[in-house]
Amino acid sequence: MNPSRRLLKVIVFSAALCSLSWLVSPLRAGEPAPNGWQQVAMREAVKPEFTYLPHGSFDGKGALVIAAAPNQAESHGAWIKTFPVKGGQGYRFHVWRKTEQLTVPRRNAVVKITWLDKKGNLIPARVQGADDKVRPVFPADGTTNQAGWTEVTDVYPVPVEATQAKVELHLRWASQGRVLWSLPELTPEAAPSQRIIRLASAHLRPRNGKSAMANCRQFAPLIAEAGRKKADLICLPECLTMCGTGLDYADVAETIPGPSTEYFGKLAKEHNLYIVAGLLEKSENLVFNTAALIGPDGKLVGKYRKVCLPREEIEHGISPGHDYPVFDTRFGKLGMMICWDVHFPEVARNLANNGAEVIAMPIWGGNPTLAKARAIENQVFLVTSTYTDPNRDWMKSTIIDKEGNLLSIGKDWGTLVYADVDLSQPKLWRFLGNFRERIYRERPVEGFVEPAESR
Known part of the structure; x- marks a missing residue:
């Protein structure tokens, strides 16, 4: 190959890598990546700050931290890791979460789990009589302990075709504060029985x-x-x-x-x-x-x-x-x-x-x-x-x-x-997935605001 053309390809490839560096980036120097977790920002302009604290969780284990970046109106990013799963089984997701100075934790600090096939694609499904995909799930918040850590856990039946679960631990729409996530677990457990x-x-x-x-x-x-x-x-x-x-x-x-x-x-x-x-x-x-x-x-x-x-x-x-x-x-x-x-x-x-x-x-x-x-x-x-x-x-x-x-x-x-x-059976809506879970995470911060003249 012509040396000049080879040099041009190297330059183009290097530029492409640089353009994606804001999307998935390594930890800051001196902090080893914990168990394969990656950092992802939704956009460069809203990229938060990521750190890992080896003993940052209340149980003495590591904590994945996302903090709102200074001088930004809002920050939005996530720690992401893919776990292997066996299709057709039930799995329990479990994580502890602590928020500091976040306005609405149920909206700001969210877990998202997506079931994927061996090629990393969404699983096909029939929903409401039409072709669709198995949509992501959003585990709900549980109780909060005296140390301020909230348990986020749920048990899900894994689609038969699924081989992996992409787990995302988000900080979103935050102008200040931070969230600490303990290292999550995704372990086999019997799917919920019928009620x-x-x-x-x-x-x-x-x-x-x-x-x-x-x-x-x-x-x-x-x-x-x-x-x-x-x-x-x-x-x-x-x-x-x-x-x-x-x-x-x-x-x-x-x-x-x-x-x-x-x-x-x-x-x-x-x-x-x-x-x-x-x-x-x-x-x-x-x-x-x-x-x-x-x-x-x-x-x-x-x-x-x-x-x-x-x-x-x-x-x-x-x-x-x-x-x-x-x-x-x-x-x-x-x-x-x-x-x-x-x-x-x-x-x-x-x-x-x-x-x-x-x-x-x-x-x-x-x-x-x-x-x-x-x-x-x-x-x-x-x-x-x-x-x-x-x-x-x-x-x-x-x-x-x-x-x-x-x-x-x-x-x-x-x-x-x-x-x-x-x-025990959530209603799955075409394109929306489990709407009940999404209501909790996505409904407005406040309900109905009183008109100004009546205040």
Whole structure:
């Protein structure tokens, strides 16, 4: 080869390497690369600072550190390593993470895992009836210890065709601060077992009741039927102690726990299930529209006070709730909301943010399209119990899945609606992958900002 042409090729090749040096770069001098980890910046202009601390983790092991670079509006980069995996098995990912001066750790310090074949390509998959790829997963944050280290872990079934997993430990969108990652582990572990549960709803409008307790008793046959069908949960409708009695909200209001929860507690224990009942609650001089959760041991698990009140309840002096509690049950995490709440996305989103897998919603009547939206946008199962005539194009007594499908619908008064769902299976969306995981990592820093004139 002509020497001048050979020299030209060397120069071009060297220039190409230099142009990529910002993308994947070695550690700073004197710091050995830990177990093959590489540093990657998303762009040269947002490249953070990378260091390795051999004893930087709280357990005395090494820590991979990414810090926001000085004099940059934002920094975004990641430590990346590829692990060998055996397709068709389950694997547990585990890492400890500590953040310092990061604004929103759930967005700033993120783990991303991508399953790849032997050629380093995404795995083909059929998703929602169409050709797609197996998309990356994003393990969620767990508990934080006293030293400020947060456990990030989850177990995943590995696609059969996968031979490797690309693990990325990110610092992103950071104008200050840093993140320390302990050296991660990816180890074989049995994939999560199925969590198939049966959700039920009572499609019943109380008739001719003269008291709160008379109305409660009308639901006993449907609760018994739910027990015979081995339901894990039955949802009853809103304000069930008032509906059809001719009494006012305050007339039937009672303490919680109180007579109604005691009555339903006996039924819950007898039939070995959870009951969500829409009641009117009296607390000091206030009245709340409340959903009570009673457990199979017959005891009150907790309650939710309706946050969004319609004009009728406002005019009757009902007070709003302010909290979004989520309760641990034997089948998973349960949240509750009530009727008018469904017309506002904040309520279901706050429950989902707090971990709800299932939301039970006693409801007088409402827009079924919005109920579907709440299930879809939060990737939860929604159980509703309504007083609406099933022939109307309005709310149904139903179980709604993560795609917004009505799995079962109450068509006749006095009937039980039920469906089986699997809480262990994430819903995979075409191109999006596991949307539930991505909501946590990618939703806005804040919810709805008050207009300036109302502050």
